[in-house]
Amino acid sequence: MQSSDKTDEKRWLGRFSNIDAITGLCVLAVFLFGIAAAFSSKDTRNLTVVADVPIYYPVAPPEAAPAPSDAADKLAPEAAPQPAPAPDQPQAKQLANSSPAFISLLGDDRLEASYYLSQSKAPRDFYGGRWAPENIESTANGTTFSVKKEGNTDVPFSIAEASTYKRYGYGRYEAIMQIGKGSGLVSAFFTYTGPYFGDPHDEVDIEFLGKDTTKIHFNYWRNGKRGKFATFDLPFDASEGPHLYAFEWLPDRITWYVDGVPYYASELNDPFIPKTAGKVHFSHWTGIPKMREWHGKPDFGTEAVTTVSCSSFTPMGEDKRSCSDVYKEKKNS
Incomplete structure (x- = not known):
């Protein structure tokens, strides 16, 4: 009886040994299959190395975080780390017709040397007034x-x-601006090209509404189709002093900045990212009555002013003097 018990015991132990071996082989096979599948996947974004300081979108300043506005345009992309380019990825090419870097200290530099001043005799399109070159003046500020x-x-x-x-094409655009305050006003810093120039409508915007200058609006367009725009609260009133506003337009992403802090970005490889070089614009305007639902009824007195003291463009991959340097110098002084 005892001998029989020992034989049964050996038989059961042998079965468990076989089961353990089979289980181990199964686990190893699943592990190897997972690795092979990962490396054979066409979408390798999850395998790229994340930048040293990953940026998550939407982005908020560390101290006074701007929350998305309660307006209807709350379309921030889902949070995602910004991946670094793969080592074997070819360097992105600059857009055709893109010009070299520049910096303009507006007020000191003669604006007409580098900028065209818009002019019209009457309101047109959705603008509620005539474009008046005499409304652009150089001052000490x-x-x-x-x-x-x-x-x-x-x-x-x-x-x-x-x-x-x-x-100008891919690169970093910067401006130091103080925004005009009052219902009915729109202030904008943007790149644009369109059918008038024989191009698709491509655009990247930073906009302010004078009725609430504690908010900032970001937009972008490709071939007349709008991307995921967003509105953020600022930790200051943009009408009370000059601040540094910027956007970095790259082939696969646009990121917007306020005082050097990233606030918002398009999704990686968003199909609405512009692909055509455009002109840099600054505008201050009020619209036709149909626009008042957006920017408010004009109620700013007899005159309102937006001041631009610096404008710069640094091409992708270059390091040039820009409005960021001017802004730091003024703050330090």
């Missing part, structure tokens, strides 16, 4: 862009806009 009441029923307002003669 920078170049002012004024919106004025005209007292004319047909032309109730005069508005201001300047755009570069040259076109």
